[in-house]
Amino acid sequence: MADRAPVGRRPWCWQPTTITRFALVVFIAFAGSMAILLGFLGRSTQLQLDADARNFILRESADITQTFDQSGAKAASDLIEGELHNVSANIFLLDAPDDAGGSGNIKRGPEEIKTDGRVHRLLVNHPGNPVAEPFAAIAVPLKGGYRLLVGRSLAEQERLTATLSASFVAAIGLALVLAVGISALLARMASSRIQAIADVAGAVTAGDLSRRVPISPGPPRDAFDSLGLMLNTMLARIESLLDEFRALTDGLAHDLRSPLTRMKARIDRLQRSSEIGESELAAIGAEADALLGMLENSLAISRAEAGIGRDSFETADLAALAAGMADMYEPLADESGVRLTITAPAPVPARVHRALLGRALANLIDNALRHGAAGGVIDIAVTATPGGARLSVGDHGPGIGAGDRATALRRFGRLDAARSASGAGLGLSLAASIARLHGGTLSLLDNQPGLKVTIDLPAA
Template sequence: MPRRSLRGIALIYVGLILAALLAVRGANYAIAHRALGIEVDRRLVLEADDIARAGALDRMIATIDRAQRDHDSADLFFALFDRSGRQVGGALTLRQIPPLGYSDFDERAGVPGVGHGRALTRRVPSGATLSVVSDNDGIDQFDALMSRVQLIGLALTMLIVIGGTAGMMWEISRRLRSMQRTVDAVMGGDFSSRVPQTGTGSEFDRQAAAFNAMLDRIGALMNDIRHAAKDVAHELKSPLARLRNRLAAIERRSSGNPLAPEIADALSETDQVLDLFGSLMRLWEIEGGHRRQRFEPLDLAVLAHEAYESLTPVAEDSGHGLTLTGARAAPLRGERNLLRQLLVNLIENAIRHTPPGTAIELGVLPLPQGARLIVSDHGPGIPADQHAQVIRRFGRLDTSVEAPGLGIGLTLVDAIVRLHGGTLALEDAAPGLRVIIDLPRDL
């Protein structure tokens, strides 16, 4: 079954209700109209039978005269014709005798004062022909009135249905938006966000309570994992720092010793492990959402210019060319140090993972609702099916020991972007890689 939006489901529901109402109202009108027609035909038969029972022609004429004087028959007209077709009774004047049986006619039949009627013509004793005509103008007026009543009732019912559906849609949409805001906040790192409850005990409140309980459980598990990871990191960081200091002291005393290169390698690897622990600690702090309290107004273009000036010598030393384009004013709210780290990580990644001579471009563009940061290079690039892998924690395309980096640079960038409520996208620069980050003006 194809997915449908809430609005689409509501439109289908209203359409079905409208179709059902039209069918019911149409059936009511048809039944009532048919019942009136049956009653008219029954009346014509009764009057014709009453006249025919008179028997002789003169008695039938007398019966017709009495019926025409009767108030109850004021909407009935009679015409009696002898064997030769000459009218011998009744006040009804017809241009021609109607066909035998039932027939309908309009003003073209020339019946005085009758615009629409129903006629019953039959043979009666003495070889005469009797026509009884009913004036249906009153029935037509009743039909028109019934049609108006049906349409007014249909319109009022549809207003009630549409109003009720709109109110129900508004309430459901309001609840869904509230839940979506909570989900977005949790995805952005604010694990304290919860779906508001009204305290009415309604189905929506019970759903919100269950959703909040789930978030409480997830938050508790995340805190347990985070605290355990931090404890492990802290416990390991101190002995590693002491080990690093001892290796550094040994390196200083090992000048000329054959083991000096191995000691230097051990010291370098220890520094990498310490850097890894530092990066993980920063990542956990960012994902916790607490840094959002440090948000302040800033200009992303200014930060980009600062990163360009500080990293241009680094790029030149490695044989890369770094350029800054489109750095106009791009105001937004954010954490200044984290955005600086984001810029440094992106530029250093481009320098580290592209060969010398590669051009690297840094650009900032203001958007109506925020700013766009673009870092692109003309290096070997990353296959499109591996873009998600390089953002994942410890995700690296080159898994060899000699590969530079810790595999956590873009993970930190992604965490900083999500903390600011932005989006991160990797694109093919043909050749090379283009990183596009959109950040909102206000979170």
């Protein structure tokens, strides 16, 4: 029976990952650019050396030809002798007609060179050197059957070219080594950053929501830092939502227990009683309405947190909205012995969901009526701010201490002092969610005495 690899493990084989492909691209780009650069430099050097040799040959042949035409063969021969004293690596030959002799450092010109005034490449046995050397030469016909041959040795140029070629090969080899090193380093850096993100994702999947992606300590930040910041913001939001969800379930378990227990007790009494009392039915209906209101507020908070309702935004006058809410609550305030005041000197336009913002304002007024001082004043104000608009509701009750304000804004976040009062602890949380839906913020402030709740909204 053939052997099998252990379950969950596969025989190792190389697989091209994104990191290896990235490293390969960097290697090819770096090595290719270096090869192109060095090849360009080598070719440019070769062309420059060829141009120098060609220019020398053309210049010397033109000078000798001009001297020959103006002063004759003797003057041209003297000029050639002077050039031979200056540079011995060149060849000069002034060939006389009919083998009458000539001047120069070679006796006869190569037969293969054409007398066409063009530069040719050929091998010449230079005096004192038994080995033929490469030359660039030109043969020019002169008057009277003379022929001028001027050449420049390419031996030094070829040695320089060979040295440069060897240097370029070594440089390309070094560039390849550097490309491998740089590619490996970049791949390792990218892999370590990605692995750090993967480690955080694994820890979060395992249940540790406090883990965050490490970020570079300061600017400049790269794309990995930008991704890490976005992921950290997302993780913080997820952690916050899960905390709110835990608080929601805990609050539901706590706050639903009492009304459900009371409803069950009243139903049991009705079942044992021969007569159905109207007061008992009304009490059961009130408990059911309270439960429905609690669930409705929880659903409204969830919808606001999910951004549902933005498509129903319209431009509305916040001053008129606040005035309408004050008129609606004024009879209830009179019954409670509380005086409502509103400060809205001028229209304050804003892009809002009219129904949701009205609900948030109603929750704040209801909260002030419930927890404010009896016989006190509730101040409603609408003001324009440099960044938009502000709604505020203030009372003169016991207020909320700075250390308890975060708790008061959570779902079912009821403080100990408010446990005896009616309500489920959702009013402030719903108002805060509606403020966030509008791109604004809700703040709890000290009204000295009492609580002042402000909703800051962006400009229309």
